[in-house]
Amino acid sequence: MNENPLSETIWTDLAVGVPAILGALCFLTAMVAVNRVRDALGRTNTMSVATGLGMVFFILAAFAHVTVEHGFTWVNLGEVLIAIFATFFVVTIASMTIARAVFMSDTPLDPDTDTRDLDE
């Protein structure tokens, strides 16, 4: 274990705390949005605020925290990059899979949805 902690300053606190708060706010936004929109497709759409963006913030916060506590290592950076890649890219693609499945299901769409492109 690389033990090379940074000295804790207000900046390190902010480096950890602010992404955490932002991430949490993303989750909150997603939760509210998910409750506001009227169909499953809309919810799939808005949730990526949390799963994509919110998670990235938390990963950054965690990385900052570990770096502050134990110092920077390349291994940690690699892990963080993989994690960001996974949430930002892979999970987003997965939500397309859900979206298609939802659209192809019997779930009614929001009746106000403009679907004229589907009629062609």
Add this chain to the structure above:
Amino acid sequence: MSTLLAWLLGAALVIMALSLVGTALRIVFDRDDETRIVLADIVYFSALALFALFMMWRESVVALDVMMIGSLIGILSTVALARLISRGRR
């Protein structure tokens, strides 16, 4: 841990707890399976986020490991649940 960080993390924790419970309630009371599956993703990542927050209080040697593995395999349950909606159709 400094007071500022404690406050920040505490606030984040409260917000997360709120959104987690809100999502969970929605899953319970929504009759709509498709919505539930969408929300399952949020719950999953909320849990990872909570883990991240907790580990900032208490040391964990696996903090980043878990964030990484958790993100990597997040796709599994998402796709699996999507397949549930389509009853296996790809």
Add this chain to the structure above:
Amino acid sequence: MIGRIARVPAVSLWLLLQILKSTRDVARASLTPGRVGPPVIVRYPLMGTTDLQATMLSWAITVTPSTLVIGIGDREIYVHCVLGGDHDELIAGFKDMERRLLSVLSSKDSPERSRSREEGSEQ
């Protein structure tokens, strides 16, 4: 080639900006009273031809809150836009996005890049 790689930061930054903007839009729409939406489903004809190009565009659209790719056809994708908006504006937005991506994903002389240039100049 080097030029394409050099464009990566710019495109990424632009995309990040789009994401943040759109996050703000979603937050505003859902945290303020009034209806969210109404949603619109848009058929967007692809300029790109390869799987990678289609995938990357779909990803970029999806990762942006409020837009979501729900189906991929041979030369088209279907996008769900939860916040609604004008049909043609949305198409134009996606076109802009695809053009930026193609500037990274395909060589200058590839047919899709030239088509994207043509379509861009039409506007």
Add this chain to the structure above:
Amino acid sequence: MTLLLSIGASALATTLAWPLTRLLGRAAGWPLALLYLAGFVALLPEASTVFGGGAGTTATISWVPARGWEAVFVGEPIGVFFALLALGIGVIVLIYSTAYLDKKIPAEAGTVPAHSALPPGTELAKAPGYAFYQLITAFTLGMLLLVLTDSLAVLYVGWEITSLASFALILSSGRPAFAAAMRTLAATFAGGLALLAGIAITWFYTGTDRISDALQSSVWGDNVPVATLVAVLVAVAAFSKSAQWPFHYWLPGAMAAATPVSAYLHAAAVVKAGIFLAMRFSPAFSDLDVWQTLLISVGLGTAIMAALFALQKFDLKQLMAYSTVSQLGWIIAAIGVGTDAALAAAALHTLAHALFKSGLFMLVGVVDHAMHTRDIRDLRKIAHRVRAMPIAFTATLVGAAGMAGIPPLLGFVSKESMLAAFASLDDGALRWIVLAAATLGAIGTFAYCARIIFGAFIDTDPAARATDKASHASHVSPVMLWSAAIPAIAGLPMVAWMSPLDSFLDAFSSAAIPRSDPHSHLALWHGANLELGITILVIGVGAVLAWWRRPIERALTGDLLPFDGAGIAEASTRELRRAGAAIAYLTNSDSPDRHLMPLLGSACGLGILAVFASGGLDQAIPLHPGLNRTSDGILLGAIAVAVVGLCTVTSRIGSVVLLSAVGISITVQMFSLGAPDVGITQLMVEAITVIIFMLVLRKLPPNFQPPSPTRRTAGIILALIVGAAGTIGTLLLTSRRERSEIGTYLFENSEPITGGHNVVNVILVEFRALDTFGELAVLGVAGIAILAVLASLRSEYLDPDVDFPDMPPEFQRRSSPHVQRVFADARRNTVPLRLAARFTVPVLLVVAAILFWRGHNAPGGGFIAALVASSAIALVYLSKSTAQVVSPPGRAPVVIGAGIGVAGLTGIAGYLWGTFLEPDHWDIAGVHLSSALIFDVGVSLAVLGVVLVAINVLGTDLMKRASQTDNEEVKAQ
């Protein structure tokens, strides 16, 4: 020694019975009779000693020295008397059988076709098969063991052998005898259990297995409750064997058996075993009121009841059977009186009864042989029977007269003695009641004896008188006739020669009543006394009844009692079956709730007991401080919401989602408890299980069946109880101690001993590798189990072909055909997914490799690595545009087998440097290697194998194709 010789002769007879029968057919009875005779003779010296008042010999055969169970045999008057009876009557019965049985013995008993057509009550088994001699000799052997032993254990063995043998003998008469045989078995088995209990209590309170010692114990006098209990148990056993009320019903039913069997049963063996038991235990109980009351009341009651039954019967064998029941009632009552004179009288009557009853039974056989019927109503249609069977008539007359107690026969003497015994009772009122009952019984006896004579030989219907049917009587072999007649008329000469009996009876009664000093003096004439008066009364009234036999017969038609024993037995069996069905019904369901409710209930019940009944839970020990964290509370909330939701949703998909929510919360909780390995494992397991659930749920209905209100209520109540119990249990039984020393030890010594820093992983692969070994076997075999079970099903059942549903109507409604085509194109639409997988899978595999390698020092190891690799496999499966197997058919079991094998062989390899599963550590080129690493490879393979199986089998149509194509290669999957 003579005892053993005698038993040996009988045992030899049992052994030789089968080969002799095969060799000689029915003539096998002759050599067997000779063996019996030898046994009888061998016993005579012993008899002369003990009947002369001397001490008998003792012989011991070792059986189970460790338990002190030895086959001890002792020469003792009561036993020797009964042994002589069994052997003596046995000789006669065997000789009789040589003529009675069919010449050609069929290979199988009861297979003679004609039997099934015979009306009930007809004698079935003149051809009892090879088993006949076998069983009847076993019967004798059992009887000899019973009466000659001094060991309680052997007593019981002998007792049960006689039960079994009589059951088998009756059963071998053929199918209609079945019910009777079973009643016999049930009654005697019940009695046997009473005896066993009695023996057990005797054993405990007297501390000895020896009957002679036990009987002399002071317990019987000192501890009245125990003595009473044992007395009742022994009496019940005796009643069951001697067919006393309420067990009287089995004996007449047993008449389906062959005549020699009946004769033997009634005269010398089974029923006499009960008499023997009562006499043998008499020394212990003769002073007990309950013994006296029970024996006298049941004995005389049975005597009167059975006499009435006898008056009612037309089948001569049935009549004889009830007469036996009634005579045994007398003997039992006499034993109950308990004086030396009474015991002597009982013994004398036992002897007399053995003689006349065996003779009478065999004579009935003779009549049956000659007239081809033994039903009085049929016999009446045959004229001139006396003329046809003069010897049989004479012998029957003598025998019946003996039974009726007419002077100057032995039966008269014994009956007088018994009456004298009754008259000697102290209690005035009791004395007169007993005497009155005895008189009634005697009158009945006289009447049915007359009925035997008149019914068998004399009464002839007017219509039949003119005919001369008797001339058509079959020839009866002289062997049969004389062997039947001799015991019947033996009572006559014996009266003239009674003085030797005196000493026998003295010896006998002093054995039965130890503190007495008996002086028996048998005589025909004891002067004009009460007994003589009763006899005269009996003969007078009896003669009148005999005269009125036809009207009485008519009057007694129908059921005398509102119920009969057989009916009661049948009804109780039916009720037992009903109770059994009710008990079985309680759990007769494949639905687990019926089984799980009591399961959880009993676990909680124990908790309640532990808390309230024992007071053993010491709540003074406080909870450890500092147990709570904020995270616990947040997760509790999340888990609570999800669990409640999980219980209430009816949608399967919804419940999977909620289950995942619980799972992921638990995972976080595990991390927060400082268990990183556990947490990562749980995270991976969650991911894999969700996929499995998906594979399964897509084939099941979309919604659960709504529970019935009852089920819901029961479930809620159960949930509340179990939840509360779990909470209380956790609060009481955990977190109230300091660190466990083992935990501390492991934490401090993992690194010094194994070089590993990750204590949990070190425990898994080194300290508790045996657990892990078992666990990986479990895991691997789960895959094998799935394959094995599914391979045993036909595909149409395994995975019924339901029409793959069309695109959902709502989707079709909102989409143009073109749009539908675009969305339905799986290949095109899974492109991004495949692209993502192409990046993710290698990353996951690298991560897996790293986790595997670092396991000893940081969270990771074989399980986690394999689970991560499995998730890569699952991702490959999920991202394909069609459902394809993720490994070649037949590969997954190989992976599993290899995994278990590698781990196991690593264990064996431990013997190279130590013992099984002992780890060894090497430094190779500066890299620390441990044999545990190889073990971990096995672990990983097992995990991978089971995931491969699950995905291949549940996620594709592999099994279906296998069973459709019969392709062995595919089938191997």
Add this chain to the structure above:
Amino acid sequence: MTNIGALLPLFAGVPIIASAAAVLIPFSAIRRVLAFAVPAASLIGAFALLLHLRGEAAVAINIGSFVPGVSIPLVSDTFSALMLTLCALVTVLGVWLSDATGDIRRNRYFTALTLLLLGGVNGAMLTGDLFNLFVWVEVMLLPSYALLAMTGTKRRISAGRLFVIVNLVTSTLLLAAVGFVYGVAGTVNLSALAGAAREDGRLAFALGLVLVALCIKAGATPVHGWLPQTYPHTSPGVMALFAGLHTKVALYAVIRVWTVAFDLDPSWGWLLLAVALATTLTGSIASSSGSRVRSVIAWQMVAGVGVILASLAVGSTQSGIEGAPQLAAPLVTASLTATIVYMIHHMITVGGLISAFGVMEHHYGTVRVSGQNSLHGMWWRERSLAIVAVVLVASLIGLPLTSGLIGKFEVVRAGAEAGGWTGLIMLAVVCLGWFFGLIAMIRLWRRVMWDRGASSGSAPEHEDEDADDDEDEYTDVETESAPAPEKKIAGIAKGPAVVFAGLSIAMFFGYQPLAETVDSAVSGLIDTRGYVQSVLGSDAVEGHSLIRPLGGGDGPIELFGGDASFDGERETSK
């Protein structure tokens, strides 16, 4: 090798490795050989161990040669060696039966599953660690889940589901109980827990929960129903295996925990006795119903478990006894003797009954006791096998010349030693149980052996019964929907039943050597010092409490009687 205990792991290890081999080997002939050879080897090994233990109280190995108390110990005394021997024997015969009825031939993985089952059983019989016991029980159960669901009647899948669920929940209960034990005592090493349940009420509760779980696995009332509900639906061979192994492993563990940890605690004996007697009555009464031949036998298994548990419990029912082993020695001895002997008798007898009737069922293609298409007329058609069955039936109800009488005597001796109302009630109930068993056997006898069915011309008797029979035939592959075959049962198929019956008779006449062995087993159970010391070393103090409550400030308690090896260095047994 100086320590014979080092070989103990092979009892579990070799069958498991052989199981892996059976998965890998593509040649059915070799798999078949393995199926016989491994249990036979286990039998030989166990017997050798039994002989070896005549000179020693117990042998043990601390797996991995770590510090005693930290390692998982495998330990064998006469009792476990005896059980190992019997289990291996039952496995050999069960495999034989399975081979005769085609299970092995038809199912690719039968051998692998059976060997793993054996490995689990052996492990469970040897382990001296409660958590490890849980693991072995799982090792035993998982193949069983498959064996049950892959052979037998059409209802086997349904039965298989029930079996899995009940056993899984029970296992989880066991696991929770083991957890509680650790929560209270800080160890799950049985030797370290010697006598501990008597000293601490909370530990008594935790270990009591262990016993509850084990009793459920044994089929004790009120959680008995799963057994007769599931066992009859599998094939005869598998049922013979289950009957001989599963409940007996559970009973073995009950006895072990009861003697070592509870030290036969009188304050709980009455509860165990009540459960046991209820089980006896339930099983024996219910066995008089039952529409399948083997469900009657399964109910008899329940009854037998009741008798075994009652024998065990009655040894602990004399209240007011301080230090039971010393004061109530005759009672405790009689009780444990009865427990073990009746268990042995029951394994043999029930195994034999299943073998005899199972072969008939298989050959004649029906499992039903009555009605159309029932199993009937066996006495007339299969005389030799029927005679064997009769011997076994006699054995079941305790008639002479069979092991049944020996078992009966021992049980009665235990009841008699207990004396008083307890002994009386126990004797009365057990006797009743035997009587009801007789009634049940009479019915079985009449239906299966005696009735000639409709073909004999007369209508079958007692047609009114069993109206509630459910339709399920024994759909065996070869005999499916075939009329009674002309060919009679092959001699080789009768083998297991004959051997079981022979064993039963041998146990009657040759009880002496067995009695000596059992006596030695019992003395090992009463005086657990040998067991404890073989695991924890000769310094271990018997019944030393491990519980260190909070605030008990009297210094650290020496864990293993001051064993010096506790300070870090791995103890080497070499």
Add this chain to the structure above:
Amino acid sequence: MILAFTIGILLAGASYLIVQRDMIRIVFGVTLLSHAVNLLLLVTGVGAWRGEPIAGHTSPADAADPLPQAFVLTAIVISMAVTIYMCALAVIGHNDDTTTVPETGEAK
């Protein structure tokens, strides 16, 4: 102790679910049950110490008891194995109602 209530709630939910009709519900119940027991096992290590038991990383005074964690790991994997097997049983005949017998046949 909060965790006791978590365990209690899990047990309650498990008990409710395992007495339902559908095999899958029962499987879910069993899953909850094993969650409960796994938590219980961890709690037996006394939740006051929650340091990750990595030698050299966590101080002995703070480290959680590693033995229960090893127990839980074993238990988790076993219950995963059984869960997979139960799922296979549940899906046979596309009928997981435990109150009816699934239509099944035997291999040829």
